Amino acid sequence: MSMMCNMTDIGKAMDLVNGQSFSDDFSKYSYVFLFGTENQAGINKILSYKDKDVLTVASSGDQYLGAVYYGAKVVDVFDINRLTYYMTCLKIAAIYVLDFREFKEFFFPTRSDGLRNQNFWSLQILNRLMPVMPGIVGLFWDKVMYQVRKGDYGNFVAPSNKKYSYDNILSGMPFYQSEEEYYKLQALLRKRKFPEFFESDIKDLGNTLTSTYDIAYLSNILEHGIAVKQEKLYYDPFCPSIYYEEHEKLEKSETIEVLDTITPHLREDGIVLLGYRSNNSDNFLWMYSGEMLDVDTISSKYRPDYINGRTDDVDMVLTYKPKRGQKMC
Template sequence: MFQNMPDFNQDTICTSQGYRKDLEVFLFSNENVAGYLDKFDLSGKTVLTVGASGDHAFECYARGAKNVDTFDINYRQKPIIELKNHMIKNIPYEDFLEFFFTRDRFFDIQIIKPIMPLFSPSLRMFMDLYYSIGNAGRKMFAYNGQLDITAHYDNTYYSYEEKYNLLAKKLPRGISFKHLDITGISANFARKYDFIMLSNIFDFQHSEISDGYQALNQFYNATLTDLSQNNLSPDGGTIILEYMWGNNASTRDQMWDAWQKFAAKQNSKTHATGHKMDNCFVKPMMGSKRYDNVLYMTQNQKIK
């Protein structure tokens, strides 16, 4: 089924312009989300996550999360999350794979015809746009040219039919989505979450700061402290604050040094802040021999 994947990647485009409201659409995550979520207990937990392709939300529900809310600065991710949610709940596993992972049946309208009455107006408009521009529609989607979507196929919700069907039973009828960037979270989400996932927003939040240690400090002071105070459970709440890819050795080593320095400083103040920094390594999705690194912060205000 996947022999056409290299050709498929050549038909899509990659952007390095950061995140913006009209960015091309991610269909699947290039992070090993399943790999690092297996290290956390999400059963019965509430989650706030970047919307992106929806994979962060789907993997959380697959692990027993009680509720998942999403946000994204790219409003075009909303219809993709809705589309995948409808398909997982109502379309057979093999058809899901055909629709997204083969060249000949990529976005084949015959596959989704049975569920089109379920589509919201915004999803209908999105699909109409795609089909109206023919093959050029593939340029609506952003893939990294190095991404092999099957690299960690065994780990994901779409790895086996059994996993896919179990997720279908756990998914709600719809996943909430708010169109905003990270600075608007506290004003738009009133609840406190057990788990917050920021993907690699950090990479673009303070990109003007070349020193990694200073950038982490700024991100902590300007973003993480506000999130932890307003939207994170005070009793063991966790923020995934950065997904660090291992494919660029020099950049990775510099950032790793910056993180170790930053984490040591913050952890020396844990009894004052209630925040503890940590990290875990996961196998990469992008063909690198170096493991990716997931940075996270846990909050426990009882120790202050």
């Protein structure tokens, strides 16, 4: 990332902080997430990070941290949203420098009693992180965090994250739950450089990558792509029976298009994480039917939420394993 591009990144981030919103929730410049929504402990049981080379979405940085914590060798990150790179680097630097208590005060917006953390995104603590950050990242956060501290996040942080539940942050994340595990992760991060970042839409990613990987972690990008084609904000697995065939056809075509760009960069025994559905155990439509993709369930990161239709205490993880003989058809 050049300094010229960095100044553009700062300008776009400041626009979000000041309340501007962009048309697409997942674009070159859109809001960022403080923490992930996926159970990393459960995901490791499926992906088995130990000694693997991993490509993961950048997002909040939690996916990167999970891979490092569970023993991955190389972990590269990608995202269409450039601002996720800065969030990932901020979180790495915070764990690298701060003790367990300080990290929670700096990165958790609320305390265990539900009150706001007064040291959340403290400028004094940020100054301590500056020496270990890449220069452009330090400059970015110096400008953006100062503006946030003057007022509010605006549209810079995902709306659902502004009052993030303390318990939800901890769930499925051993290094946020335990002081001992936190320092284990800290020691691992201190042996690494900051990750290589690929800015790319998922369907152009294959033209951007320069390496091959054992694991490709795509989070919910596939579902978002389907939702965009349906002109919806979010993927909806339910549809009237008269539209079922059309919906199934769309799911198949989007899945194949995504896998076509990823599999040339996947090693022989590799695995792709294609989807993650919270608090659900139903086999929705084609993607979750098990016809071509594997579906596993793990303990849910969130408690069931009956009001919003998240009724189960398990999460579904969707994966593709070429070695298993799954065919893209």
